[in-house]
Amino acid sequence: AQSVTQLGSHVSVSxxxxxxxxxxxxxxxxxxxxxxxxxxxxxxQLLLKxxxxxxxxxxxxxxxxxxxxxxxxxxxxxxxxxMSDAAEYFCAVSDRxxxxxxxxxxxxxxxxx
Amino acid sequence: NAGVTQTPKFQVLKTGQSMTLQCAQDxxxxxxxxxxxxxxMGLRLIYYSASEGTTDKGEVPNxxxxxxxxxxxxxxxxxxxxxxxxSVYFCASSDxxxxxxxxxxxxxRLTVT
Numbered sequence: 208a209q210s211v212t213q214l215g216s217h218v219s220v221s222x223x224x225x226x227x228x229x230x231x232x233x234x235x236x237x238x239x240x241x242x243x244x245x246x247x248x249x250x251x252q253l254l255l256k257x258x259x260x261x262x263x264x265x266x267x268x269x270x271x272x273x274x275x276x277x278x279x280x281x282x283x284x285x286x287x288x289x290m291s292d293a294a295e296y297f298c299a300v301s302d303r304x305x306x307x308x309x310x311x312x313x314x315x316x317x318x319x320x
Numbered sequence: 321n322a323g324v325t326q327t328p329k330f331q332v333l334k335t336g337q338s339m340t341l342q343c344a345q346d347x348x349x350x351x352x353x354x355x356x357x358x359x360x361m362g363l364r365l366i367y368y369s370a371s372e373g374t375t376d377k378g379e380v381p382n383x384x385x386x387x388x389x390x391x392x393x394x395x396x397x398x399x400x401x402x403x404x405x406x407s408v409y410f411c412a413s414s415d416x417x418x419x420x421x422x423x424x425x426x427x428x429r430l431t432v433t
Contacts, residue, residue: 250424307378
């Protein structure tokens with residue numbers, strides 16, 4: 208069965224520093240991969256997705272993620288953190304024959320002034 | 321364009337009571353989903369509807385029923401609420417399955433005492 212692991216339930220970075228949120232998946236075939244963001248007391252919204260085109264995917268708000276098949280990873284990065292990036296981030300995977308998204312447990316990003 | 325709407329926003333139930341959570345989308349999407357979100361566990365799929373007239377079980381369907389009333393509306397019913405169903409419930413919709421972005425409602429916070 209598919210699974211998604213997000214390393215670190217909380218990640219704290221200083222404003223202006225690099226953001227790196229880690230996501231690893233288990234899949235026998237290259238899946239579709241997603242990052243969603245959830246601001247406090249809101250629903251989730253899509254940041255970016257990988258569906259087999261370029262391995263480096265750019266999303267909204269300056270975020271990007273790189274699909275690395277050999278490492279089964281899809282880590283999310285942003286060069287310079289902003290206070291408004293404070294939120295919870297979820298990685299999700301869907302294999303190509305399956306309707307279901309399998310979600311990671313989430314990583315709460317804390318931005319220090 | 322309201323996107324995905326959910327009612328109610330908050331609800332407190334006693335053990336054994338029943339209730340229906342309502343969800344509607346105005347994006348003409350084919351697929352709709354019900355998730356529950358619990359701390360540290362990400363999102364778990366309860367039921368989904370790939371298209372109007374069809375519904376299928378997700379990862380955690382026990383204790384829930386759904387109705388796809390028409391293309392716009394997808395309701396979730398708790399017949400006899402239990403404390404283990406205390407959670408935040410999200411409805412989502414998408415154009416199709418697997419590779420498609422899911423659009424989320426604002427959530428319903430349910431407490432069962």
